[in-house]
Amino acid sequence: MKIEQKEKISSSNRKTEQHAFQRKLPQTGTVLRRTKSFYYVNVGEAEPRLCRIRGNLFQGNLHKNKIAVGDEVEIDLNVAEDAGWILSVLPRRTKLARRPAIGIPEQILVSNAETLLIVASLRNPPFRAGLVDRFLVAASCGGLEPLLILSKADLSNEAEIAPIKEHYSALGCTVLVTSIPDSKGLDSLRELLRKRISVLSGHSGVGKSSLIAALFPDWEIRIGQVSKKSGKGRHTTIMAEMFPLPQGGFIVDTPGIREFAPLVKPEELDKHFVEFITFLGQCKFKGCSHRHEPQCNIKEAVTEEKITEQRYRSYCSLYDSL
Numbered sequence: 001m002k003i004e005q006k007e008k009i010s011s012s013n014r015k016t017e018q019h020a021f022q023r024k025l026p027q028t029g030t031v032l033r034r035t036k037s038f039y040y041v042n043v044g045e046a047e048p049r050l051c052r053i054r055g056n057l058f059q060g061n062l063h064k065n066k067i068a069v070g071d072e073v074e075i076d077l078n079v080a081e082d083a084g085w086i087l088s089v090l091p092r093r094t095k096l097a098r099r100p101a102i103g104i105p106e107q108i109l110v111s112n113a114e115t116l117l118i119v120a121s122l123r124n125p126p127f128r129a130g131l132v133d134r135f136l137v138a139a140s141c142g143g144l145e146p147l148l149i150l151s152k153a154d155l156s157n158e159a160e161i162a163p164i165k166e167h168y169s170a171l172g173c174t175v176l177v178t179s180i181p182d183s184k185g186l187d188s189l190r191e192l193l194r195k196r197i198s199v200l201s202g203h204s205g206v207g208k209s210s211l212i213a214a215l216f217p218d219w220e221i222r223i224g225q226v227s228k229k230s231g232k233g234r235h236t237t238i239m240a241e242m243f244p245l246p247q248g249g250f251i252v253d254t255p256g257i258r259e260f261a262p263l264v265k266p267e268e269l270d271k272h273f274v275e276f277i278t279f280l281g282q283c284k285f286k287g288c289s290h291r292h293e294p295q296c297n298i299k300e301a302v303t304e305e306k307i308t309e310q311r312y313r314s315y316c317s318l319y320d321s322l
């Protein structure tokens with residue numbers, strides 16, 4: 001931190017000390033977004049408070065990615081009229097984290113979200129089961145509930161939709177079929193977003209921005225505008241942004257989720273394919289990866305059609321990518 005900023009803060013501290021009786025207690029808030037300079041913390045007021053991290057919070061560690069959108073933080077608001085210090089991060093209930101690259105620590109994209117919205121169009125672009133399965137793993141790893149949205153139903157027919165819907169419902173996933181021209185599924189979706197933090201995910205072009213616009217026509221937001229990196233301006237959002245919905249609840253938009261490899265060890269991947277679980281622990285080899293090993297109970301289950309080929313392919317391709 002620059003010395004002049006430090007001085008500004010300590011002089012304002014002196015001021016508050018003189019009026020000790022006015023000192024505000026630390027309070028908690030939720031990080032809505034982050035720029036190069038500030039965390040925007042919602043404390044239930046009309047405008048978020050602009051906060052910085054107290055210098056010693058991470059003891060000199062690179063704190064760049066230690067606080068994520070959705071984090072609940074304890075803040076000291078005695079600094080200035082509309083600003084504050086982040087004192088601590090409360091324990092996270094869920095997290096969507098990106099696998100670390102070489103030299104880069106684990107990157108938490110979003111904390112404390114309840115739902116991962118997986119938007120997948122039935123046509124145009126075509127349905128991609130592999131991508132849906134990847135997002136299901138991400139949800140499972142992070143402790144989020146998946147909600148699969150099969151979008152653009154107007155371009156498809158019931159014979160095409162039903163098997164996909166059945167397949168993912170059988171895996172314990174809530175599935176919603178939507179079409180904007182027919183207003184199909186929109187009321188149900190609006191209801192499912194109420195009072196929760198939902199993260200938007202899905203391939204580009206599947207209709208994410210259109211869905212949000214159709215759900216909340218009077219709402220002025222910039223879904224799909226979040227920049228990936230620290231941009232030029234100091235007010236550029238980094239990583240993700242959380243928007244309070246008009247009806248209560250929040251939606252999180254993050255471009256990082258589109259090229260996303262979930263944070264999971266390859267040897268633990270099988271546990272995140274929910275229908276594999278009953279077949280685990282019965283392979284010939286301990287630590288079987290279920291790919292090339294003989295007498296593999298998972299491969300047998302595939303042969304016996306207890307696990308679909310498609311899901312097994314998703315497992316193998318995700319395993320290879322880890």
Ligand SMILES: Nc1nc2c(ncn2[C@@H]2O[C@H](COP(=O)(O)OP(=O)(O)O)[C@@H](O)[C@H]2O)c(=O)[nH]1
Pocket residue numbers: 151152153154155178179180181202203204205206207208209210211224
């Ligand atoms: N036929 C049809 N087209 C849709 C529907 N939803 C979105 N689209 C179109 O799909 C294209 C991509 O939508 P967009 O919302 O930008 O996708 P995003 O990249 O996921 O945000 C646009 O041309 C939309 O008009 C739908 O329900 N039915």
Ligand SMILES: [Mg+2]
Pocket residue numbers: 208209210223224
């Ligand atoms: Mg978009």
Ligand SMILES: [Zn+2]
Pocket residue numbers: 283288289290291293295296297298299
């Ligand atoms: Zn096996």
